[in-house]
Amino acid sequence: MTAGNANTDPQEIFDDKVAREIRIEPKDWMPDKYRQTLIRQISQHAHSEIVGMLPEGNWITRAPTLRRKATLIAKVQDEAGHGLYLYSAAETLNISRDEMLAQLHSGKAKYSSIFNYPTLTWADIGAIGWLVDGAAIMNQVPLCRASYGPYARAMVRICKEESFHQRQGFEILLTLSRGSSPQRHMCQDAINRWWWPSVMMFGPSDDQSPHSAQSMAWKIKRFSNDELRQKFVDVCAEQVKLLGMTLPDKDLQWNATTEHYDFGPINWQEFWDVVNGNGPCNRERLEARVKAHEEGQWVRDAAIAFAAKQNDSIRKKNTADVAA
Numbered sequence: 449m450t451a452g453n454a455n456t457d458p459q460e461i462f463d464d465k466v467a468r469e470i471r472i473e474p475k476d477w478m479p480d481k482y483r484q485t486l487i488r489q490i491s492q493h494a495h496s497e498i499v500g501m502l503p504e505g506n507w508i509t510r511a512p513t514l515r516r517k518a519t520l521i522a523k524v525q526d527e528a529g530h531g532l533y534l535y536s537a538a539e540t541l542n543i544s545r546d547e548m549l550a551q552l553h554s555g556k557a558k559y560s561s562i563f564n565y566p567t568l569t570w571a572d573i574g575a576i577g578w579l580v581d582g583a584a585i586m587n588q589v590p591l592c593r594a595s596y597g598p599y600a601r602a603m604v605r606i607c608k609e610e611s612f613h614q615r616q617g618f619e620i621l622l623t624l625s626r627g628s629s630p631q632r633h634m635c636q637d638a639i640n641r642w643w644w645p646s647v648m649m650f651g652p653s654d655d656q657s658p659h660s661a662q663s664m665a666w667k668i669k670r671f672s673n674d675e676l677r678q679k680f681v682d683v684c685a686e687q688v689k690l691l692g693m694t695l696p697d698k699d700l701q702w703n704a705t706t707e708h709y710d711f712g713p714i715n716w717q718e719f720w721d722v723v724n725g726n727g728p729c730n731r732e733r734l735e736a737r738v739k740a741h742e743e744g745q746w747v748r749d750a751a752i753a754f755a756a757k758q759n760d761s762i763r764k765k766n767t768a769d770v771a772a
């Protein structure tokens with residue numbers, strides 16, 4: 449930018465804002481690819497929150513105590529709220545909610561691979577909180593500094609709630625880990641089943657991640673998939689000791705040179721199978737969302753009719769006020 453001259457080149461203004469950590473806002477000019485990348489990421493994130501209600505919703509009627517039930521209901525409601533903030537943030541980029549939902553229901557839009565695994569026992573609810581919300585926080589705290597204002601602001605509140613979710617999950621597992629032998633077994637079994645899918649949540653390794661480099665240059669992403677995955681492994685490898693449990697990875701070992709935990713190979717075939725619709729619960733999850741959407745049609749119709757009625761009575765009142 450030339451000092452003293454007001455810059456009018458939109459690309460330069462955009463680049464300058466990104467470089468100086470000034471948030472891009474909905475009415476600012478932005479490159480079309482930046483807009484499309486944000487729509488892709490934010491809508492997929494929103495879909496993940498909404499589909500993510502299903503595995504845990506499965507346990508609301510079977511939570512072991514009233515306190516656990518109330519907490520789980522609140523958590524699942526929080527996930528719905530996260531979805532709504534994120535759909536709203538995506539709408540500021542000029543895509544309608546109907547369009548985003550149509551992309552989810554047709555299978556065109558992705559949602560996180562993790563929600564295509566089943567919740568077989570109560571301990572799975574603890575494992576989801578500890579590992580899945582734990583991975584979500586690791587990935588999402590840096591998104592509070594994303595260059596797009598509405599996304600970054602939505603993430604601040606989401607992260608506060610996710611961090612509570614992570615602790616409630618850990619507390620469920622801690623209780624089980626101090627319980628009877630079958631309870632300890634259930635705890636270890638849930639950790640065994642959720643560990644690797646949680647490690648995969650961070651996405652393909654950096655050399656296989658087509659979007660990372662550009663998203664980092666735009667400061668949407670602040671860390672690469674592998675960097676975040678490593679941080680997650682380092683944290684969990686220590687926390688699992690407090691549970692007196694183990695992570696199902698024989699190669700997991702502290703490396704004094706790198707000062708990180710080394711870990712075993714990831715089964716990328718499984719990851720891509722799940723992402724491409726062939727995981728254990730993909731069909732069930734999508735069917736449940738489509739059914740809920742269709743059965744909710746009357747609620748949307750009623751809300752639209754109510755809003756029209758209210759607008760009509762406001763218009764009549766205004767006309768009467770002017771006449772008086």
Ligand code: FAQ
Nearest residue numbers: 493496497500527558559560561584649651657658659660
């Ligand atoms: N699952 O080039 P990259 C939660 C896709 S919320 C499915 O690395 P990018 C809260 C990716 O979309 C969890 N697909 O892509 C909760 C792309 O496909 P495309 C969701 C995946 O965007 C807790 C392709 O692979 N969190 O858990 C996955 O730079 C408990 C190439 O990948 C977010 O969405 C995957 N795991 O990086 C709720 C966070 N990973 O679009 C209920 C925001 C990658 O070209 C209960 N998103 N793919 O067809 C992000 O940070 C990024 O989008 C990444 C992927 C890191 C997920």
